Amino acid sequence: MMASKESESLAPGGGGLAFWVVGFILLIAMPLLNVLPPEDSWLHLSDFSLNRFGKFLAFAILALGLDLIWGYTGILSLGQGVFFGLGAYCMGMHMMLTIGKESVYGSDLPDFMVWNQVKELPFFWKPFYSFPAAVIGAILVPMLFALVFGFFAFRSRIKGVYFAIITQALALAAWLVFNRNDTNLGGTNGLTDFKQLIGYRLSDPGTQRVLYIVTVLCLGGAYLLCRWIIRSRAGRVLVAVRDSEQRVTFSGYTPANYKLFVFVVAAALAGLAGMLYAPQVGIITPAQIGVLPSLEMVIWVAVGGRASLAGAVLGAVSVNYGRSILTNYFPELWPFILGGLFVVVVLLFPDGLIGIMRKMKERMRMGKAAAASEGKR
Amino acid sequence: MMPSLGRMVAILSMVGLILFCGQDWVAAADRPADAPPLSPVELALTQVASEDESVRDTAIRTLVEQGDASLLPQLEAIRANADRSIRQAIKPLMDSLKNRANLKSPSTDVRRSAATDLGSAGKAWAIPWLEAAAANEPNKWVRYTMEESAALLKLALDDQTIKAAAAEKLGELYSQNGVPAMKKLVAIGESAEATEPQKIVAKAAAEAIHRIETWGDWSNAIETFFRAMSLSSVLLIMSLGLAIVFGLMGVINMAHGELMMVGAYATFVTQEIFKAYLPPSMFESYFLTAMPVAFLTAAAFGLALEATVIRFLYGRPLETMLATWGVSLVLMQAARVYFGDLTAVIAPTWLSGGAQVMVGVYLPFNRIFIIGLSIICVLAIYLLLFRSSLGLRVRAVMQNRNMSSCLGIPTRKVDAYTFAFGSGLAGVAGWALTLVGNVDPGLGQNYIVDAFMVVVTGGVGKLAGTIVASLGIGGLNKLIEPSFGAVYGKVFILVLVILFLQWRPSGLFAMKGRNADS
Numbered sequence: 089m090m091a092s093k094e095s096e097s098l099a100p101g102g103g104g105l106a107f108w109v110v111g112f113i114l115l116i117a118m119p120l121l122n123v124l125p126p127e128d129s130w131l132h133l134s135d136f137s138l139n140r141f142g143k144f145l146a147f148a149i150l151a152l153g154l155d156l157i158w159g160y161t162g163i164l165s166l167g168q169g170v171f172f173g174l175g176a177y178c179m180g181m182h183m184m185l186t187i188g189k190e191s192v193y194g195s196d197l198p199d200f201m202v203w204n205q206v207k208e209l210p211f212f213w214k215p216f217y218s219f220p221a222a223v224i225g226a227i228l229v230p231m232l233f234a235l236v237f238g239f240f241a242f243r244s245r246i247k248g249v250y251f252a253i254i255t256q257a258l259a260l261a262a263w264l265v266f267n268r269n270d271t272n273l274g275g276t277n278g279l280t281d282f283k284q285l286i287g288y289r290l291s292d293p294g295t296q297r298v299l300y301i302v303t304v305l306c307l308g309g310a311y312l313l314c315r316w317i318i319r320s321r322a323g324r325v326l327v328a329v330r331d332s333e334q335r336v337t338f339s340g341y342t343p344a345n346y347k348l349f350v351f352v353v354a355a356a357l358a359g360l361a362g363m364l365y366a367p368q369v370g371i372i373t374p375a376q377i378g379v380l381p382s383l384e385m386v387i388w389v390a391v392g393g394r395a396s397l398a399g400a401v402l403g404a405v406s407v408n409y410g411r412s413i414l415t416n417y418f419p420e421l422w423p424f425i426l427g428g429l430f431v432v433v434v435l436l437f438p439d440g441l442i443g444i445m446r447k448m449k450e451r452m453r454m455g456k457a458a459a460a461s462e463g464k465r
Numbered sequence: 466m467m468p469s470l471g472r473m474v475a476i477l478s479m480v481g482l483i484l485f486c487g488q489d490w491v492a493a494a495d496r497p498a499d500a501p502p503l504s505p506v507e508l509a510l511t512q513v514a515s516e517d518e519s520v521r522d523t524a525i526r527t528l529v530e531q532g533d534a535s536l537l538p539q540l541e542a543i544r545a546n547a548d549r550s551i552r553q554a555i556k557p558l559m560d561s562l563k564n565r566a567n568l569k570s571p572s573t574d575v576r577r578s579a580a581t582d583l584g585s586a587g588k589a590w591a592i593p594w595l596e597a598a599a600a601n602e603p604n605k606w607v608r609y610t611m612e613e614s615a616a617l618l619k620l621a622l623d624d625q626t627i628k629a630a631a632a633e634k635l636g637e638l639y640s641q642n643g644v645p646a647m648k649k650l651v652a653i654g655e656s657a658e659a660t661e662p663q664k665i666v667a668k669a670a671a672e673a674i675h676r677i678e679t680w681g682d683w684s685n686a687i688e689t690f691f692r693a694m695s696l697s698s699v700l701l702i703m704s705l706g707l708a709i710v711f712g713l714m715g716v717i718n719m720a721h722g723e724l725m726m727v728g729a730y731a732t733f734v735t736q737e738i739f740k741a742y743l744p745p746s747m748f749e750s751y752f753l754t755a756m757p758v759a760f761l762t763a764a765a766f767g768l769a770l771e772a773t774v775i776r777f778l779y780g781r782p783l784e785t786m787l788a789t790w791g792v793s794l795v796l797m798q799a800a801r802v803y804f805g806d807l808t809a810v811i812a813p814t815w816l817s818g819g820a821q822v823m824v825g826v827y828l829p830f831n832r833i834f835i836i837g838l839s840i841i842c843v844l845a846i847y848l849l850l851f852r853s854s855l856g857l858r859v860r861a862v863m864q865n866r867n868m869s870s871c872l873g874i875p876t877r878k879v880d881a882y883t884f885a886f887g888s889g890l891a892g893v894a895g896w897a898l899t900l901v902g903n904v905d906p907g908l909g910q911n912y913i914v915d916a917f918m919v920v921v922t923g924g925v926g927k928l929a930g931t932i933v934a935s936l937g938i939g940g941l942n943k944l945i946e947p948s949f950g951a952v953y954g955k956v957f958i959l960v961l962v963i964l965f966l967q968w969r970p971s972g973l974f975a976m977k978g979r980n981a982d983s
Contacts, residue, residue, distance in 0.1 A: 164783045237963075244967040249717050249782050253917045254963060260914045261959045264952045379914065383790055390787065423798035430791020434784045435777055 106398070107311070114145070114304045119297055135293040139368055140412060142300035144405045146364040149303075149310045151388045151404035152397060153357030156314055158386065159394035160323070161350050162330030163247065167255030168385045170262040171230035171355040173377030175362030177266075178229055180279035180372045181213055182222030183290075187283045199281065200274045210272045219286050226363035227356050234355030235348070242344040242351070247333070256379055263378035278373030285367050296368065303364045307401070310357055314397050317353065326350055327395075384426065390433045393440030402441055506531050510539055513555060514547045521551070525558050529590045534566030561588055568598040568611075574818075577607045584614025584642070592618050606821050613640045620646050625662035629669040636673025639680040639824040647674050684825035689943055695832040697939030698839035701932060702897060703912060704919040705842055706890030708931040711920050713863050713883050716778075716785045720770065720793035721916065722909020724888045726800060727766050728759035728895025729904045733808050735759075752813045759896035760889040766796075767888020771881050779880075793909070800906040810899035831900040838897050842890065846928060849886075859883055915942075922962055924972020933973055938962075 118141065121133040150172055157163050184198040193202040197209060215221045237258065241251060269275040288295040317323050328336045329343045336343050366372045375381070384407075392403020407429070415422045437443060503511070505527050512524035528536065537559060544555050560582065567579035580598070583591040592615050599611035612634070619631035620643065632650065635643035647670035653659060654667020707721050718724075732755040739751035770792060778785045812831060819829035850856035858879050861869040870876045898908060919938055923930030938958060945954045966972075 162783075164786070240963055240967060244970045246963075246966050246970055249711075249715070249786065250921050250966070250971070252783060252786060253717065253921045254959075254966070257914055257918055257959050257962070261956045264955055268952055383787075386787060387791075420798070420802060423794050427791040427794030427798070430794070431774060431788045434788040434791070435774065438784070 111304075111308055115301065115308070119301060122297060135296065138300055139296045141405075142296070142303045142368045143365060144408045145300075145303045145307050146361045146368065147385075147388065147408055148361075148401040148404040149307050149364070150358045150361035150385060151392065151400040152307075152310050152314050153354030153361075154385055155389045155392075155394065155397060155400035156317065156326075156357075157350050157354040159389060159396070159400070160318060160330065161326045161347060163347060163351070164252040164386070165255045165351070165354070166252050166379070166382050166386065167258040167262075168354065168358050169259055169377040169379075169382035171234060171358035172362040172365070172381075172385075173262065173266065173372070173374070174230040174233060175226040175359030176366040176372040176376070177273060177279065177362070178216065178222055178226035178359070179363040179366040180282070181216040182219060183282035183285060183367060184274075184279050185213065185217050186285070187281065190283050191281070198274070198279070200269075200277065201272065204269055204272075204275075206272060213272070223363065227359045230355040230359035230362075231352050234352045238348045238351040242347045245344070256382070259377065259379045259382045263374050266374040266377060274373075276374060278371060278375075279366075280371035280373075282367065282370055290367055290370065299364070299368050303368070306360060306364060310360065311397055311401070313353075314357075317350075318397070322346060322349070387426065387430055387433070389440075391429060391440050393442030394438070396440075396442040399440050399442035406441065506536070510536065510543070513540070513558075514543050514551050516551075521554055525554070526590075528558060529561060529588075532562060534562050537562060557586055557588060560586060561591060565591070565594050568594060573604045573607050576602070576604070577610045580607065580610040580614045584610075584617045587618065587621055589618055589622060591615075609638065609824070613638050613642065616640070617643055617646065620650070625666050628666045629662075632666060632669040632673045636669075636676040639677050639684075641677060641681060641825060644674055644677055647671075681825060684823060687823070687826050689947070691826075691828055691832070693940040693943035694836055696943055697936045698836045699894075699898065699901070699912060700915055700919050700939045701839045701935040702835070702842055702894040703891070703916040704923070704931050704935055705846060705928075706887035706894070707916055708920045708923060708925075708928075709846070709859075709890075710884055710887040712925045712927075713859060714775075714779075714880055715782050715925075716775065716789075717782070717917060717920065718770075718775075718884075718887070719786050719790040720796060721888075721891050722913035723793040723796040723800075724763045724766055724891035724909070725895035725898065725913075726796065726904075726906060726909040728763045728892030729810070729899050729908050730800060730804060730808075730895075731755065731759040731762040731892065732896045732899045733804075733810050733904050736810055749813050749815070752816070756893065756896055759892040761892075763892025763895065764885045764889035767891075768881065768885040770888070771884040775884065776877070776881075797906045797909070804904075804906070808904045810904055812900050816900060834900065835897050838893075842893065843928065843932060846890075850928070855879070855882065918958070918962055922965060922972055924969070924974040927974035930972055930974035 118133060118138060121131055122135065122138045125131040127134075150168060154165070154168050157165055187198065188196060191197075191199045191202075193199055195202045197206065201209075215225065241254060246254060265271055266273055266278075267276050273279070282290055284290060285295065285299075288298070290296070318326075325336060325341055325343075325346050328341075329346060333343050362372070388404040388407045389400050390403065391407050392401065393399025410425070411422060414425060433440060439446070509524040509527035509532070512520050513528065515521045515524065528540075540555060540559050540562075544552050544559070547555070564579040564582045564586075567575050568583075570576050570579070576598075580595060583595060595611045595615040595618070599608050599615065602608035602611060616631045616634040616638065617640070619627050620635065622628060622631075628650070632643075632647055635647065650663075650670040651667045651674070654664045654670070659667070703721070703725065706724075707718060710716060710718055732752075735755040735758050736751050739748050739754070770789070774788050774792060775785055778788060816830045816834055819827050820833075821827050848856075850859060858869070858874050861872075861874055862876050862879050866876055895908065902908065902911070915938060919931060919934045922938065923932075923934030941958055941961070942954055945957060949957055
């Protein structure tokens with residue numbers, strides 16, 4: 089039943105136009121609205137808004153990966169925050185090192201190390217002097233980590249609730265470790281106070297604009313990658329694993345390999361998201377990688393619509409937009425709304441916003457068809 | 466530094482002292498004849514604030530030998546007006562007098578802490594007090610502390626034979642407190658210019674240290690074991706409800722921690738009601754009353770949760786996890802908004818304090834209580850599952866839901882009752898946790914991931930799995946904590962659990978079946 093619905097949405101053609109329209113708005117219209125209209129014009133998009141939107145789009149990249157693994161393959165990972173954090177910390181470490189003498193204590197070492205009386209740069213910080221190494225690390229480190237973790241998890245056929253619990257424990261453990269001072273990752277305060285990225289000042293709106301555009305391009309690339317995976321033969325196996333792993337096994341496939349593959353891809357996308365997040369937000373702390381943030385990521389996908397790539401992007405942007413508005417005006421209310429979202433979406437709208445939109449389209453088409461048939465009569 | 470005679474006289478007369486300084490302290494000769502003669506204590510009281518150190522010391526000596534705690538108010542008054550160095554000189558005197566009086570207090574705790582204070586203050590004059598008090602002391606552990614303190618003080622005396630005897634005594638007492646001082650004595654004995662008596666003392670001290678350290682290893686092992694048992698019991702109480710629901714419905718209730726929080730707040734509310742409406746004499750019994758209250762409140766919450774959310778997600782465990790997580794967020798925030806962050810349950814007096822079973826081994830009552838409670842819970846669940854008709858149905862549904870349904874067992878009702886029962890157990894866990902921590906909205910979050918791990922490791926459908934897994938995880942946690950630290954200990958356990966699941970993918974005691982999916 090699910091499979092037949094899936095093949096519909098997988099069919100080529102539909103959504104192509106929407107991709108280009110959304111791409112145009114995000115990539116060209118929004119930066120232009122930021123630059124061209126005068127500041128007091130209603131068309132003007134403030135630097136703050138553009139930057140905030142860039143952050144949401146970085147989250148959307150992560151949501152795409154999570155959708156691959158949860159929506160399409162049916163594996164609930166409650167530890168995506170860890171991979172996000174690994175990517176963000178890799179980039180954050182690079183930016184900490186480029187602060188150089190501008191830091192509060194004027195030392196070559198990051199401030200928190202001076203504070204913790206660390207005399208020499210720990211060995212694992214050293215590669216991050218180089219920008220390319222940081223970019224590669226931000227994607228490769230989460231992938232490697234996911235490869236090892238996933239290998240052991242999928243090899244022994246840990247799945248379903250078991251896998252969710254194990255990944256949640258992973259998120260808790262990572263949060264605990266990142267919070268420590270003796271791991272030399274900044275402890276509770278995380279990494280912050282970044283000054284520049286490859287020579288460009290982060291406080292300059294122009295730099296942020298470029299970062300935004302890079303984020304949009306990465307999101308587009310990630311979307312195309314995911315779509316390509318979904319439409320490939322491997323993608324069909326992934327959906328089959330979700331719907332009946334047993335039958336996949338009996339058909340001669342090894343589900344564990346496919347699962348491991350998609351888990352690693354999701355981790356890479358989460359790392360990429362973290363890498364783009366850190367310079368735009370200017371801080372990365374353990375609070376972004378714990379149990380609760382990892383669960384919130386799942387709700388982005390659920391709200392947008394599982395097993396729909398557009399839904400993942402839509403969910404990540406809309407939930408975070410709602411969060412940023414609501415926590416501003418009603419900070420006490422947000423946990424109620426977030427909790428309510430979990431319940432309501434799961435109970436009433438299992439296909440999320442995309443599902444609602446599809447249904448409305450269907451209604452309209454049915455209505456038109458009915459009207460047409462009546463007109464004929 | 467000796468101040469000049471004239472200056473001293475001036476100062477003394479300024480503070481209203483009429484006396485004469487001489488080599489020996491003769492009761493003031495030239496004071497007005499109409500005043501009654503001063504007793505030695507009264508005289509000392511007047512001299513204790515003297516600038517002259519030797520005068521002051523003699524006065525303090527007199528006060529220690531002849532005074533008692535009744536002088537404290539007067540000393541306090543003197544101290545209030547004196548300058549810093551005198552205040553510092555009088556302080557130990559006052560402490561000694563106070564503690565001396567406290568040695569005779571009716572409360573064992575007061576007696577014991579007085580003995581400890583006297584021992585650590587390092588004033589040799591307390592030795593006869595302690596020895597006298599120890600001779601009449603009925604309580605074993607207070608007497609122990611008194612003897613230990615006396616020996617500690619003797620260790621600091623100059624006489625080498627007394628020193629050696631004191632070291633031996635400390636060794637007999639397995640006194641950890643004596644080790645630092647004795648280590649110094651050993652070091653003195655080993656130095657090149659040590660005299661023969663010093664070497665004897667050093668030998669005695671070294672023997673005592675060895676004895677104490679051997680004992681210390683044992684008592685440490687026992688305490689670690691106890692802490693491990695205590696943590697395991699907490700985990701067990703929390704996991705039992707979770708595991709039963711997981712076994713029956715395949716659902717991990719992510720709101721389990723918040724149901725515990727509900728139980729804890731129910732305890733808190735019961736306490737407040739007792740405080741407000743019932744006579745104080747009944748206050749002590751609030752804690753036991755709160756147990757059924759916590760159980761029923763949490764069970765009611767669980768029933769409502771089952772009826773409104775879980776029932777509709779049957780057969781979709783991952784969705785259930787997300788939905789129950791949402792519920793947990795709402796419950797947590799509701800508690801935060803309604804109760805605020807500062808609420809504490811006062812443990813009843815019969816659960817505060819602890820029992821000393823051996824030297825260096827102190828077992829708090831609340832932990833013992835929790836260990837006992839976990840055993841009772843396991844027994845109750847065992848009886849319910851294996852000796853009641855509801856339990857029979859629960860087990861039937863666990864084994865084969867469809868078949869049970871065909872045989873006329875109302876499976877949905879069984880689900881609902883079991884879920885409510887599991888939630889009630891969470892409430893009881895919350896009730897018990899009020900003994901070891903504050904009641905706050907985050908209460909459920911502290912241990913809950915560990916409890917999930919216990920359920921996953923333990924496997925589905927067997928009580929024994931949960932018991933073994935919580936003993937294993939709780940025990941390992943405390944065992945490796947000293948060497949790894951709490952954080953790396955947790956990480957280590959996660960790695961162990963993952964490796965363990967390599968060997969047993971669905972936990973310790975998996976249901977055996979022919980289903981290829983299981």
